[in-house]
Amino acid sequence: xxxxxxxxxxxxxxxxxxxxxxxxxxxxxxxVIQMGTGTSGPKSVIDDIFADTGLSFENIKLTVxxxxxxxxxxxxxxxxxxxxxxxxxxxxxxxKARTVLxxxxxxxxxxxxxESGMVLNFYMNDKCAAxxxxxxxxxxxxxxxxxDELEKLDENAKNPVAVSSTCTVFAESEVISxxxxxxxxxxxxxxxxxxxxxxxxxxxxxxNMEEDFTLTGGVAQNKGVIRALERALNKKIYVANKPxxxxxxxxxxFAYEAVEERG
Amino acid sequence: MSxxxxxxxxxxxxxxxxxxNMEDARKAxxxxxxxxxxxxxxxxxxxxxxxxCTIYPENYAAxxxxxxxxxxxxxxxxxxxxxxxxxxxxxxxxxxxDLKKELDEIEFPLPDLVLLCNNICETLLKWYENIAYExxxxxxxxxxxxxxxxxxxxxNIKYVEAQLYDLIHQLELICNKxxxxxxxxxxxxxxxxxxxxxxxxxSLCSAVPSPLSGFDMFNYMALIVCMRGKKECGTTFKKLKxxxxxxxxxxxxxxxxAEEKHRIMWDGIACWPYLSHxxxxxxxxxxxxxxxxxPSAWALEYTPGNxxxxxxxxxxxxxxxxLKGQTDLRKGIIKEAKCKGVVMHLNRSCKMCDFLQYExxxxxxxxxxxxxxxxxxxxxxxxxxxxxxYETRIEALVEMMExxxx
Numbered sequence: 001x002x003x004x005x006x007x008x009x010x011x012x013x014x015x016x017x018x019x020x021x022x023x024x025x026x027x028x029x030x031x032v033i034q035m036g037t038g039t040s041g042p043k044s045v046i047d048d049i050f051a052d053t054g055l056s057f058e059n060i061k062l063t064v065x066x067x068x069x070x071x072x073x074x075x076x077x078x079x080x081x082x083x084x085x086x087x088x089x090x091x092x093x094x095x096k097a098r099t100v101l102x103x104x105x106x107x108x109x110x111x112x113x114x115e116s117g118m119v120l121n122f123y124m125n126d127k128c129a130a131x132x133x134x135x136x137x138x139x140x141x142x143x144x145x146x147x148d149e150l151e152k153l154d155e156n157a158k159n160p161v162a163v164s165s166t167c168t169v170f171a172e173s174e175v176i177s178x179x180x181x182x183x184x185x186x187x188x189x190x191x192x193x194x195x196x197x198x199x200x201x202x203x204x205x206x207x208n209m210e211e212d213f214t215l216t217g218g219v220a221q222n223k224g225v226i227r228a229l230e231r232a233l234n235k236k237i238y239v240a241n242k243p244x245x246x247x248x249x250x251x252x253x254f255a256y257e258a259v260e261e262r263g
Numbered sequence: 264m265s266x267x268x269x270x271x272x273x274x275x276x277x278x279x280x281x282x283x284n285m286e287d288a289r290k291a292x293x294x295x296x297x298x299x300x301x302x303x304x305x306x307x308x309x310x311x312x313x314x315x316c317t318i319y320p321e322n323y324a325a326x327x328x329x330x331x332x333x334x335x336x337x338x339x340x341x342x343x344x345x346x347x348x349x350x351x352x353x354x355x356x357x358x359x360x361d362l363k364k365e366l367d368e369i370e371f372p373l374p375d376l377v378l379l380c381n382n383i384c385e386t387l388l389k390w391y392e393n394i395a396y397e398x399x400x401x402x403x404x405x406x407x408x409x410x411x412x413x414x415x416x417x418x419n420i421k422y423v424e425a426q427l428y429d430l431i432h433q434l435e436l437i438c439n440k441x442x443x444x445x446x447x448x449x450x451x452x453x454x455x456x457x458x459x460x461x462x463x464x465x466s467l468c469s470a471v472p473s474p475l476s477g478f479d480m481f482n483y484m485a486l487i488v489c490m491r492g493k494k495e496c497g498t499t500f501k502k503l504k505x506x507x508x509x510x511x512x513x514x515x516x517x518x519x520x521a522e523e524k525h526r527i528m529w530d531g532i533a534c535w536p537y538l539s540h541x542x543x544x545x546x547x548x549x550x551x552x553x554x555x556x557x558p559s560a561w562a563l564e565y566t567p568g569n570x571x572x573x574x575x576x577x578x579x580x581x582x583x584x585x586l587k588g589q590t591d592l593r594k595g596i597i598k599e600a601k602c603k604g605v606v607m608h609l610n611r612s613c614k615m616c617d618f619l620q621y622e623x624x625x626x627x628x629x630x631x632x633x634x635x636x637x638x639x640x641x642x643x644x645x646x647x648x649x650x651x652x653y654e655t656r657i658e659a660l661v662e663m664m665e666x667x668x669x
Binding site: 068071079080081082083084107118119121122123124126127206 | 609621628634635636637639647648649651652654655656658659662663666
């Protein structure tokens with residue numbers, strides 16, 4: 001029988017992600033482009049996901065779009081919110097996960113899910129960028145480092161300092177003043193990670209707080225944030241292989257289910 | 264002769280009456296008659312009896328916000344020193360008052376007295392006090408204690424009843440004429456009947472599909488707020504009721520051009536600056552707001568002439584209830600209106616609503632197993648809302664409702 005393929009595309013505020021799965025729910029290919037909605041990111045991720053696979057839209061039975069830019073994906077057959085997609089995606093990657101914290105470019109979501117990946121309840125950040133991926137980007141720029149260097153710096157912190165979690169702009173001026181006082185960049189970085197987690201905990205504590213806990217989204221690639229979360233909760237945090245792809249995986253699974261499980 | 268008649272639709276009546284109410288206030292002002300600014304669930308029966316033209320800043324602030332005219336007044340109030348986390352209605356109204364106080368003919372005439380009842384909100388006390396101070400006019404307060412317990416206490420009712428008698432005395436002094444008890448009796452009857460007609464029409468939302476979208480109800484609310492003491496208000500709601508009953512008999516749904524697939528309860532005040540957006544996102548998902556606290560908000564039932572019962576009615580308002588009272592009220596609405604999901608407007612303007620919502624939401628989720636989403640917004644300040652955040656949350660809520668229905 002001919003192979004059947006399903007495409008999930010997650011266009012966020014900071015990056016675009018795509019995943020192809022087949023009729024056996026196996027991941028065939030994934031792609032991440034560090035450009036989000038309103039840029040060439042969505043087009044690039046589609047070019048990239050099909051590259052070297054011999055596949056094109058003609059081979060895709062159904063496409064589901066998710067993420068902040070989901071409604072601009074004209075080729076998608078269906079749009080599903082990133083809340084449902086993260087829940088579905090993490091259920092595929094980490095079956096035991098019941099509490100999901102997703103920190104994306106401009107959203108933070110805390111989601112309680114059940115054993116089949118159904119959303120039981122969810123809470124999101126208010127109209128403020130503190131505690132999001134954008135916050136980390138701003139901080140990395142002030143520190144003069146690349147965003148992926150933060151976790152290494154965090155590891156070497158000896159006397160972490162406190163950084164405000166109330167507001168990105170205030171935190172920025174705090175960091176500038178810490179730098180001018182010659183505070184070690186490693187200690188500031190740890191403070192920044194703690195600050196993100198403090199903000200996320202306010203959302204997380206509203207959920208059912210059921211184990212296992214998992215962190216998804218682009219920020220989950222930063223082990224400094226994972227360690228900060230583990231310290232704050234005193235629990236092990238499970239992270240999927242490619243945490244940034246969870247939303248796109250969930251979207252692909254929804255596409256799969258729409259065809260394979262409902263005919 | 265009335266300016267509305269039975270051949271008109273309720274919507275036509277609504278538009279005519281809302282315009283007329285404002286026009287009457289402008290005429291009264293021009294003739295040197297008294298104009299009163301009043302909070303939305305204050306006892307209008309008293310000013311109506313005295314023939315004082317009464318208009319409603321909360322309603323007018325909502326109108327300005329919906330027309331996207333609020334920023335000028337919000338910013339002016341903030342420049343005068345009112346912090347931006349004070350209620351948006353208050354800032355718009357205080358900004359409006361200050362900007363317009365030197366002008367002669369304005370759309371919403373300035374008051375000669377103000378009347379407030381803090382059964383819906385505590386900010387009103389300082390808001391109206393400042394108006395009275397700035398304009399050097401009388402301030403009439405009906406102070407209603409918060410109901411911390413399950414029942415409205417006898418002491419509270421008597422305390423409010425005594426103030427109602429005093430209100431009569433104060434109005435006699437301000438107007439320099441005796442209070443006409445016969446007319447008062449008549450006005451009380453009209454107001455009480457109007458409240459019943461409002462409830463009877465809007466509670467038809469419980470039909471499946473609902474013949475009325477909650478967002479249309481928001482528009483009709485202007486009448487129960489502004490003209491509760493006038494007969495035409497009841498005529499309109501009776502007409503609305505007849506129209507809705509006809510729609511029910513035909514199985515027609517209140518969503519314009521969409522099928523009702525989901526029924527939600529809306530918790531909190533409308534997000535007036537984005538009324539259309541908040542409506543359309545729900546409508547596009549087939550979600551109809553069939554439940555809200557508004558149908559019962561003006562259900563002020565009392566025997567005309569009985570000030571004790573009247574005091575009790577004004578003291579027992581939804582917003583003035585304990586946490587348990589507020590939660591039970593919503594449980595009843597969810598059941599009655601057959602809602603399967605809840606949208607909570609985390610309204611920056613109204614701290615009273617917001618702070619209760621967390622606990623109310625938790626209790627509703629636990630006891631009714633109903634999915635809930637919240638969104639950041641404001642009843643009047645457009646700066647506190649994000650379209651994309653609202654869309655994501657509504658979509659996720661509808662997805663949760665769909666999954667649970669499977």
